[in-house]
Amino acid sequence: MKAAWAGLKLTIIPLLALGLVVVGIAALGVGAVRMSFAEVLQALGNLGHAEDTHARILYDLRMPRILVGALCGAMFAASGAILQGVVRNPLASPDIVGVAAGAGLAAVFTLLLLPKAPLWALPVGACLGGFLAFVLVYLLSIRTGEVLPIRLALIGVAVEASLDALRRLILVRADDGVAQALTFLVGTVYGADWERLWRVLPFALFLIPLALILHQKLDVLSFGDSTARSLGMRLELGRLVALLLGVALASVAVTGTGILGFVGLIAPHAARLLVGSRFHLLLPASLLLGAILVVGADTLARGLVPPLEIPAGLLTTLVGAPYFLYLMRRVGRAR
Amino acid sequence: MNRLLALLVLSGLAAAQIQVRHDLGTLNLGAPAKRVVVLEYSFLDTLIALGVPPVGAAVGTQGGDRGVPPYLRSRVVGITSVGSRAVPSLEAILALQPQVIIADTFVHKDLIPQLQRIAPVVAFSSRRGSFDDLNKQVLEIGRLVGREAQAQKLLQDQERLLLKARAFANPKAPPLLLAVATPDSFTVHSNESFIGSLLERLGRKSLAKPQNNQTQYPVGLEGLVALNPATLVVFTAPDETPIVRSWARNPLWPRLEAAQRGRIYEFDRDNWTRGRGPLATRFILAELIDSGLLADKPASGAYGFKTSTP
Known part of the structure; x- marks a missing residue:
């Protein structure tokens, strides 16, 4: 019975991969310009022909959008899976260690201090800000040379709130152009192009395989401090590396799509329900679910009331917030 | 025969003389733009006043957008909506195959590279522009669609009304x-x-x-x-x-x-x-x-x- 379930778990990964492909293909046909499946196929055959409008829509607009969404969704989800494991709290997500507010504050500073900076400076600044905010959380959490997960989570929430308040305070006095440029923080795949994909891809190609290689270490960390120690792990170093990896994944994803609310929370959690909490399955499942979630949300976002564009982050938050409440209630009951 | 050819070449050169000065530089066009997409109401108003309505306009009603202002509503006929002004649908714009897109320098600052990949972009400061700025834009837009004379007449009539x-x-x-x-x-x-x-x-x-x-x-x-x-x-x-x-x-x-x-x-x-x-x-x-x-x-x-x- 158990073996059968384990076998089933293994088939879940290819099933999810298949699901992602299906969602991706469906997404190709959805948008302000409606295309049937046959038209999509025909346009795919015509890629590169500048005079075929359908082919241009597919190649210039929808394909990069789907790929950027899938990649960033996957990275948010992997980040969430790692952070939930290390902090040993199912409610942990990239937002909770300060990444979201840090990114937001840094974006404001970038806009105010470097108004003439090129367009890519904004997401890069946001990425650095997310990282710095995490370093702050981590340093504040160190007590007698160690970082307890519960301390990290609580201080993370406090830092997140303070940085967010600071950002709003600055915005009150800032030029309205700054507030306008910050809309990308809502989390949206709108306007994603190949250039943005090439900006994110190298980091993803480094960070995602790294996380997959480290799956055993992540398992050990998620077992708990005493188990990890008794297994001979240098606990603090291991935890720091894992946290940095999680934060790096989320920060890079922010440069692609802004902060997509709750993807880093729901996707790994749902993955854990499907394949359990061992990282060799949890990570791939989270990556795929995160990608499906974001591509699905963005497809809905452009297909619901075309030609109006709804930020995908709004939809993921709409799904994520009730799920978060449900989780909180369940975690509360388990006590 | 040769003279005819020379004439043709000359007229071709003359046609290439359409120059529109805008906030991002100068746009050179061989012929007046016929298919224009506009992303602000003032550009829509101007093109309708010039008698060359755009093929598409950001007249959606999302977020802070309230659609076409009432005074203009009856005159907006057969113009495709490309969504809201802040986040217009890029594929809806692309599908209209515009020759030129008119954007707002301030509102669409971050979107201009994406728009330029679809069609040449002309940007003016509409949202933050003064009355004089907007009047200058009427002239440039008139030049863009080959209605410079009409644009000048519009402004002269307006000047009389102002007096x-x-x-x-x-x-x-x-x-x-x-x-x-x-x-x-x-x-x-x-x-x-x-x-x-x-x-x-x-x-x-x-x-x-x-x-x-x-x-x-x-x-x-x-x-x-x-x-x-x-x-x-x-x-x-x-x-x-x-x-x-x-x-x-x-x-x-x-x-x-x-x-x-x-x-x-x-x-x-x-x-x-x-x-x-x-x-x-x-x-x-x-x-x-x-x-x-x-x-x-x-x-x-x-x-x-x-x-x-x-």
Whole structure:
């Protein structure tokens, strides 16, 4: 019975991969310009022909959008899976260690201090800000040379709130152009192009395989401090590396799509329900679910009331917030 | 034969002479643009006034967008919506196969690379532009669609109307304060905003100057009381309950000089502050004269401020 379930778990990964492909293909046909499946196929055959409008829509607009969404969704989800494991709290997500507010504050500073900076400076600044905010959380959490997960989570929430308040305070006095440029923080795949994909891809190609290689270490960390120690792990170093990896994944994803609310929370959690909490399955499942979630949300976002564009982050938050409440209630009951 | 060929070449060269100067540089076109997509209402107004309506316009009603201003609605026929002004649908624009896209320098700053991949982009400062800026844009847009003469005529006619309206203005009238009131904000439009600079042209000074380089900025009830305008003009929407309705119940409100003088006027904010083109200007001038605002007569009837929602 158990073996059968384990076998089933293994088939879940290819099933999810298949699901992602299906969602991706469906997404190709959805948008302000409606295309049937046959038209999509025909346009795919015509890629590169500048005079075929359908082919241009597919190649210039929808394909990069789907790929950027899938990649960033996957990275948010992997980040969430790692952070939930290390902090040993199912409610942990990239937002909770300060990444979201840090990114937001840094974006404001970038806009105010470097108004003439090129367009890519904004997401890069946001990425650095997310990282710095995490370093702050981590340093504040160190007590007698160690970082307890519960301390990290609580201080993370406090830092997140303070940085967010600071950002709003600055915005009150800032030029309205700054507030306008910050809309990308809502989390949206709108306007994603190949250039943005090439900006994110190298980091993803480094960070995602790294996380997959480290799956055993992540398992050990998620077992708990005493188990990890008794297994001979240098606990603090291991935890720091894992946290940095999680934060790096989320920060890079922010440069692609802004902060997509709750993807880093729901996707790994749902993955854990499907394949359990061992990282060799949890990570791939989270990556795929995160990608499906974001591509699905963005497809809905452009297909619901075309030609109006709804930020995908709004939809993921709409799904994520009730799920978060449900989780909180369940975690509360388990006590 | 040779002469004919030379003539053809020359006429070809002449056709390539369309040059449109805009905020991002100069656009050179071989022939007047026929398929244009516009991302601000003023460009829509201008093209309709020139008789060359755009193929697509950002006239969606999402977020802060309220769609085509009422004064223009009956004239927007057969123009495809490409969504909202802030986040227009790129594929809807691409599908229209435009020859040129007209964008706002400020609103679409981050979107210009994406738009340029679809078609050449011409950018003007519409949202933050003054009356003079917007008039210059009418000329450039006229050049863009091969209607330079019409554009000049539009502006000359407008100049005549302005002179006529100026005759109504009371030169001794105190400065006025212009502001857009939504359900949750009160935004002052300074003397360098579109509507502020238009009224200055007509001889009515504005109380508010730009702050921090912003031609429009929010103010609270206390700020309004501190400014204490002798004439207050609020722009509201009939389908909203603007914040000034609740302010009017505050004991401070009747102490405003404008309230005591009966000089609080109310106009449609979509018509007065969003259109910003030649057609909008014509509409505004008519209401300006009609309301008695220029002559500094007490506000009454349809243009008088309503203290409660009708």
